[in-house]
Amino acid sequence: MTISARNISWSIGGQTIVNDVSFDIVPGEFFGIIGPNGSGKTTLISLISGLRKPRNGHVNLFGEPMASLAKRQISQRIALVEQHAETTERITARQAVELGRTPHLGALTPWSQADDAIVDAALREVKMSTFAHRLWYTLSGGERQRLHIARALAQQPEILILDEPTNHLDVGHQLGLLELVRQQRDLTVIAALHDLSHAAMFCDRVAIMHGGRLVVLGPPAEVLTTKVITDVFGVSAEIERGDDGELQIRYRRPKPHRPQLQLVQSV
Amino acid sequence: MTTATASWTKRSGAVFAALVMLIIALWLGAAIGETAIPMDIVAKTVANRLWSAGYPLEPLDEGIIWNYRLSRAVVAACCGAALGLSGVVLQSLLRNALADPYILGISAGASTGAVSVAILGVGGGLLTLPIGAFAGALLAFGLVSLLAVRAGSGTNAIILAGVAGSQLFNALTSFIVTKAANAEQARGIMFWLLGNLSGVRWEDVGQSFPVALAGLLVCLWHARALDAFTFGTESAASLGIPVRRVYVVLIGVSALMTAVMVGIVGSIGFVGLVIPHAARMLVGVRHGVLLPASAMTGAVFMIVADIVSRIILPGQVLPIGVITALVGAPAFAMILTQKKARA
Numbered sequence: 378m379t380i381s382a383r384n385i386s387w388s389i390g391g392q393t394i395v396n397d398v399s400f401d402i403v404p405g406e407f408f409g410i411i412g413p414n415g416s417g418k419t420t421l422i423s424l425i426s427g428l429r430k431p432r433n434g435h436v437n438l439f440g441e442p443m444a445s446l447a448k449r450q451i452s453q454r455i456a457l458v459e460q461h462a463e464t465t466e467r468i469t470a471r472q473a474v475e476l477g478r479t480p481h482l483g484a485l486t487p488w489s490q491a492d493d494a495i496v497d498a499a500l501r502e503v504k505m506s507t508f509a510h511r512l513w514y515t516l517s518g519g520e521r522q523r524l525h526i527a528r529a530l531a532q533q534p535e536i537l538i539l540d541e542p543t544n545h546l547d548v549g550h551q552l553g554l555l556e557l558v559r560q561q562r563d564l565t566v567i568a569a570l571h572d573l574s575h576a577a578m579f580c581d582r583v584a585i586m587h588g589g590r591l592v593v594l595g596p597p598a599e600v601l602t603t604k605v606i607t608d609v610f611g612v613s614a615e616i617e618r619g620d621d622g623e624l625q626i627r628y629r630r631p632k633p634h635r636p637q638l639q640l641v642q643s644v
Numbered sequence: 645m646t647t648a649t650a651s652w653t654k655r656s657g658a659v660f661a662a663l664v665m666l667i668i669a670l671w672l673g674a675a676i677g678e679t680a681i682p683m684d685i686v687a688k689t690v691a692n693r694l695w696s697a698g699y700p701l702e703p704l705d706e707g708i709i710w711n712y713r714l715s716r717a718v719v720a721a722c723c724g725a726a727l728g729l730s731g732v733v734l735q736s737l738l739r740n741a742l743a744d745p746y747i748l749g750i751s752a753g754a755s756t757g758a759v760s761v762a763i764l765g766v767g768g769g770l771l772t773l774p775i776g777a778f779a780g781a782l783l784a785f786g787l788v789s790l791l792a793v794r795a796g797s798g799t800n801a802i803i804l805a806g807v808a809g810s811q812l813f814n815a816l817t818s819f820i821v822t823k824a825a826n827a828e829q830a831r832g833i834m835f836w837l838l839g840n841l842s843g844v845r846w847e848d849v850g851q852s853f854p855v856a857l858a859g860l861l862v863c864l865w866h867a868r869a870l871d872a873f874t875f876g877t878e879s880a881a882s883l884g885i886p887v888r889r890v891y892v893v894l895i896g897v898s899a900l901m902t903a904v905m906v907g908i909v910g911s912i913g914f915v916g917l918v919i920p921h922a923a924r925m926l927v928g929v930r931h932g933v934l935l936p937a938s939a940m941t942g943a944v945f946m947i948v949a950d951i952v953s954r955i956i957l958p959g960q961v962l963p964i965g966v967i968t969a970l971v972g973a974p975a976f977a978m979i980l981t982q983k984k985a986r987a
């Protein structure tokens with residue numbers, strides 16, 4: 378197993394944000410985490426990537442307790458792309474990607490040509506090579522997001538954890554990016570996704586979070602049902618299953634909310 | 645792409661240029677003053693003192709150069725380097741372009757700590773002045789951070805907390821000085837508080853140089869860690885940086901450097917703020933080069949500021965803090981407006 382979570386919980390201010398979640402990530406799989414806003418996806422990700430310690434339960438990374446590993450050991454195996462990560466520093470696109478080499482470089486290790494090659498390759502993967510010398514603050518949201526992915530690839534992780542990686546991206550880049558991480562050889566991907574069609578298209582398994590609990594876990598074709606979508610997201614949907622097993626999800630417009638006329642008794 | 649060797653030569657070139665600048669600044673610092681002394685006399689004095697070269701020189705000139713001006717210039721350089729480094733560290737760790745030891749109240753806390761030991765005799769002779777200053781600096785930073793956390797998020801919370809902290813500790817210092825010192829002492833202390841290099845001797849070099857050098861080395865050791873803070877603490881943690889340890893070590897080192905310098909020359913504002921920005925313009929944001937560049941720029945700037953403070957009013961010495969503020973305050977305004985334009 379790559380990452381296994383055993384009954385992990387996290388709470389703050391008396392409120393339980395992640396509640397008794399357990400799962401095992403299979404090597405090489407694309408594992409989706411879906412669920413409405415505030416359901417605890419980002420918090421769950423911070424727990425399984427070792428950024429936060431669970432209040433209860435434990436996380437294992439390749440069979441070893443995450444809590445016993447040094448930050449540096451974790452970062453050599455797990456790369457994380459956060460939902461929001463911004464800077465006002467005048468760094469260039471390339472310098473942002475170069476940060477991905479940090480876990481592999483000691484304080485005295487000089488930057489090498491191999492590092493240069495890895496950074497170049499990562500920039501090429503996300504099609505940002507021509508932007509290498511642009512300053513960060515001049516880049517669009519989508520360009521920044523692709524650079525974050527490139528930074529994570531330059532980290533050469535075994536596990537890539539993405540928190541809503543397709544935010545800010547146009548539809549072409551959304552699909553391109555998910556395909557890109559899917560195609561990486563020997564890479565295990567864990568991604569919080571908002572688009573259920575994307576989850577259906579790219580994930581081997583999806584975990585559905587609702588109110589901090591993991592409510593359903595399984596292959597998308599099995600777990601993405603109209604009932605689950607209604608229960609979890611509160612919208613009604615139609616799902617068509619193509620011959621190739623592809624899911625097509627269509628949502629219905631929510632009924633407009635009509636304020637009920639109330640008769641107030643006048644005196 | 646620059647290859648590794650090309651960047652190597654470029655780097656050694658830059659280091660060489662920086663050292664030449666520093667030597668020239670020190671040289672000028674020793675030559676310029678109430679009585680100008682020719683540059684070659686300065687060189688001969690140094691040769692006499694360091695290598696017993698035996699040049700026949702006027703003992704008065706030699707004495708002024710060696711005992712007063714050169715020691716003073718070297719302390720100014722150490723102080724500028726230390727403040728520049730502290731500024732870089734605080735700005736990067738707190739991700740705030742306006743952070744520096746003066747604005748965050750660390751200098752004010754160090755002053756209070758120093759006068760508590762020097763005047764009130766806190767510690768009963770066990771504590772030395774730099775230790776008192778260090779304790780004051782840490783206390784001030786702790787208090788300011790606590791206030792900032794309580795005041796809520798936002799990059800300005802820590803700056804506002806720093807303003808409050810500085811006011812509090814400056815008031816405490818004034819209170820202690822007014823209450824416990826005699827008029828003579830009080831005047832001396834007030835002059836020292838504004839930043840003053842007049843009393844500086846070689847013993848002070850023995851204190852400030854090792855601290856500045858050690859500070860530079862510790863910061864350089866953490867250069868990659870500081871780079872990793874570019875996208876925030878969570879991002880740094882995900883890149884394998886032990887965030888809490890780095891905070892403790894680097895903020896501790898900044899506080900120590902600030903405290904030792906405050907103990908010797910008083911609290912000098914704006915150097916820690918402005919120097920890192922100037923250095924970034926020169927060499928970019930990578931800490932591997934930014935840290936030494938800031939130390940060098942700070943050193944040279946401080947020597948020059950000291951020279952200016954000695955000659956701008958004939959027959960009088962202006963506190964060096966006045967000069968740094970005259971340069972620093974407009975630069976502060978520029979950084980503020982630039983930051984707004986980019987946000």
Ligand SMILES: Nc1ncnc2c1ncn2[C@@H]1O[C@H](COP(=O)(O)OP(=O)(O)OP(=O)(O)O)[C@@H](O)[C@H]1O
Nearest residue numbers: 389390394412413414415416417418419420421460
């Ligand atoms: N440090 C914190 N303090 C207080 N509340 C928190 C904290 N972290 C998370 N929460 C709360 O926990 C809930 C889950 O947050 P989380 O960010 O994990 O949700 P999410 O599923 O990622 O949502 P989104 O889809 O909007 O990204 C939210 O209601 C959030 O307000």
Ligand SMILES: [Mg+2]
Nearest residue numbers: 418419460540
């Ligand atoms: Mg989230």
